[in-house]
Amino acid sequence: MKLSIGIKALNEEADIAAAIESALAAAEPFAGEVVLADSGSTDRTIEIARSYPVRIVQLANIGERCCGAGAQLAWQAAQGEYFYLLDGDMTLADGFMAEAVAYLDAHANVAGVGGMVIEQNVRGQDFRIRAQKAREFSGYVDRLDCGGLYRMSAICEIGYFADRNLHAFEEFDLGARLAASGWVLARIGRPGVFHNGHASGGYRLLWRRLRTGYSGGAGEVVRAALGKPHLGIVLRRLRQLHVGLVVVAWWLALLGCMLGAKFAALIALLLLPLLLLALRRRSVSLALYSLAAWNVATVGLIGGLFRRRKDPSIPVSAVSIPK
Secondary structure (H helix, E strand, O other): OOEEEEEEEOOOOOOHHHHHHHHHHHHHHHOOEEEEEEOOOOOOHHHHHOOOOOEEEEEOOHHHOOHHHHHHHHHHOOOOOEEEEEEOOEEEOOOHHHHHHHHHHHOOOEEEEEEEEEEOOOOOHHHHHHHHHOOOOOEEEOOOOOOOEEEHHHHHHHOOOOOOOOOOOHHHHHHHHHHHOOOEEEEEEEEEEEEOOOOOOHHHHHHHHHHHOHHHHHHHHHHHHOOOOOHHHHHHHOHHHHHHHHHHHHHHHHHHHHHOOOHHHHHHHHHHHHHHHHHHHOOHHHHHHHHHHHHHHHHHHHHHHOOOOOOOOOOOOEEEEOO
């Protein structure tokens, strides 16, 4: 089989039909397959998926639910030479898959290829910032955020697709492990997927990330790399780690000003990052959100460094859902 498309989902009843239909259309020219990897949905996601010609697998232990486990579950069920990971709130752009397959066919040193991610929901601050960053780009990258088409043989060479322990940054971890084995990733300058994103406001999203463990993803990636060949890559390239170190230094500076009763310096330290972010984001509200997000991510980073782990090479336990 040339192509497998895995869709990871959790309570995606509003978007799952569109995701499946786009995946089936993309797989059809290659006589490929579509697999839905569900992390324990309690809405109509499974019911809707059953009406389509797809295989459905589900986490056997809902307590293991996280981004890495869902992605690994989708990969475990795949049978194709190439594997695409799609989120349940995304749709594939017309024509992208054919171009991506041709790219991997023509570039034997490339382990994965992605396209541009088009944000459909820009009401929340997080997705407005993502949309600001979006631009046409083609060339080598260190990760394929929001999905990509991967060469199955490259993934098998490094042992597993996604670290089942990671609550976020599983794409970065995968890219680092592939790079340590001599593989590269690429992005082509055309739309790959359309992303609907969360409808909740930005600050609710930050709280959700704390509550679900998502904010600890960067720390989990660092912990997973300790003693591994890709540790140097993680330390050099993980921007969230660098930001976290800066935020911790900022906290210590603020504490020093408070203990020393240096209130003018304290106010300056509080206002400086806001001013710099406002200039960068061209928005005071986005500056406030970015500063809050950095602090939340740093709290999560510290917690993730100490989170318990399971051996990521052990397959994720799953059950098949009958039609």
